[in-house]
Amino acid sequence: MGDGTAIDVTLSDDSKKVDGQPAPIEGVTLTVTTDDGTEVGEDVTDAEGKASIPLPGGGTYTVTLDEDTLPEGIELDSKTRTELEVRVLISGSATIAAFPIGVQAADTTGFATKLIDSIVSGIKFGLIIALAALGLSLIFGATGLTNFAHGELITLGGVVTYWFNRDAGLPVILAGLAAVLVSALFGYAQDRVLWRPLRRRGTGLIAMMIVSIGFALFLRSIFQYTFGGSTQTYDQYVAQVRHSWGPIHLNDKEIAIIVISLVVITAVCIAMMKTRMGKAMRAVSDNPALSASSGMRVDSVIRNAWILGTALTGLSGVLLGLNSQVSFQNGGRMLLLVFAAVTLGGLGTIWGALLGSLVIGIIVEVGPTFGVPSSIKEVGALVVLILILLVRPQGILGRRERIG
Template structure:
């Protein structure tokens, strides 16, 4: 079968040199993304509250006073400290509305309030800035700053307005989850592997975007494109260096799943060591004004996130249905042995599944970084929701992964309106997963299988 990219070729070239070469490439790719300059890490030390220099911020609600006329403290709000070199650290206010933000030395810093973490029903008014400039003149955590944010109760916000806003946020988050879930489904369908390191592939996209943006000076959009390309290359490299040798040795899926757990822990530790434990932001698009579109309000970056996710998902789904490679992937997913016996190069198809699946996951990390911020645990925190989306929709089904992701995204964002605490809002989505699987164990679009 001439000119067939899926023909099986049984060359006699030794395998070991190729594995060593690809392993070296894998190490090189990881080093490029994660070998952040030591100077960059040295400029952002994490000081221990109470020992080193820090800013102690008190957050109060000026519009809500107690019987003695004192402003009410606002707990659970995330504050970020930064300077010209970028973000230095973050902390959440305690029950007294107080947060300690470590800084490396004396100087002038900017404290930014993350409006998304404000308690339900509280918003900033139009005349209140979400930033505070603080000059640190003393050693230790005795640099106090009062943050009178002048918040006011959103009396004009009806339940319908809150519901529409939560639905839009749920759709946006669901699309981001769908990108990662589609990548997981492609890999699972081609290999049968339940990849527990998949969350770190999402983190790779976010960390790489930050690295290309903050460290190398690329614009955020260019940095995001480079991160997706790097993710695709990393998917190919890890398949050639790790998963293909394991498959060629006949390693079982359970053993490979255990390997994926260890590989995920390894990548997570690498991220933490080089990137650091603090949350960092990109150079642009961290805060944007919202525009009203009928009953909802959206920032420009949120519109872009929705469009990019929809286009990417549609393009991959069309490619799976119409292109030769997509049909080959579906054939390998249905019956790898039959696909190989018909002359299809199964290892090549699996490699493409890793490339496309990792690129989609990296894109999810890019959009998550633009939507919020970058943290070495960002993908790990989303991993359980990705598994829930894939399981809810039906294992191995592409459309099921998309539908399951939308259900999970909506439940996560809408749940707080019905009494689910924001700090554990993911629990509502997992409860829905359990209830649906009790009624339909194979998932929404999964096929019933006979066991035994």
């Protein structure tokens, strides 16, 4: 660490006064980088709006404010930059960066505007969930296994992208592609090394689920070991200005996320409908024993489901990292949402996974507009999950199963 030199940032909202002082803004992530782009550290503002990032020494640094972490109802106005250059000349914690935040306060933003914004961001988030949910459904359909290590496959995508991007110096787009490839390889490897031998041994599904929680613990700890406990960002597209199309406001990376997810999901769905392998996958998920007896190579179908499923899930992680940040806990937090999505739609059905994901994405993002505290907006998904199980356990698009 350094010698106590640090950049101290105080974030406050000039348009809202508390006791005559600008109101502090809590929970905003600030990242400090050197002028060659290396990240020095980051911190989140506390209840007094203060954050402190230790520095290795003097020099010129850039402080970046992560716009996505701003509380609901607060936006930077057009005059404000999200990046600030700071020159640190002396040692000691004396350097202060101030972000004057021009704010559109909550009351000036109409309810309708907020609602539209949150629905759009819900659709975007829903599509990210959908990629992972599609992956889970493919694997579930082919193997019958509810994979509790699925969240870690999301983390894998983000973490690997980060490594390719920050450590290997690839641009984010290439790093993301590489991460999807790595995910696909990992999907192949985990089937080959772990799940296929278990199938051969005739290990039961309950036992496999226990194996999957062991695998989840193992992977998550490996990620924490190698990636560290902190939250990081890719080195491009971190903060972007939003463009407006009528009531819809999106920045470039958000548009990219929506387009990429839509294209990939559509491609997968078409492939499932039209190609031989897609039809085989659906047949196996309908009736594995029959498919095997009618000469289908069930093992290769399952292998492909693992490869494709893990790759899709990895992509979900790549986009999640692009949308917000990368952390070893990304997947753990997404797991709840992915499970809620597939259960809502109907476990193992592809259309159900998509529909469920969009519903969950929107519920999670719209919730705060209706007063759900934003730090626990994921809890809404759980409520939906429990309700749907009470009312229609097979999910919206699922079928009742045959017994006996």
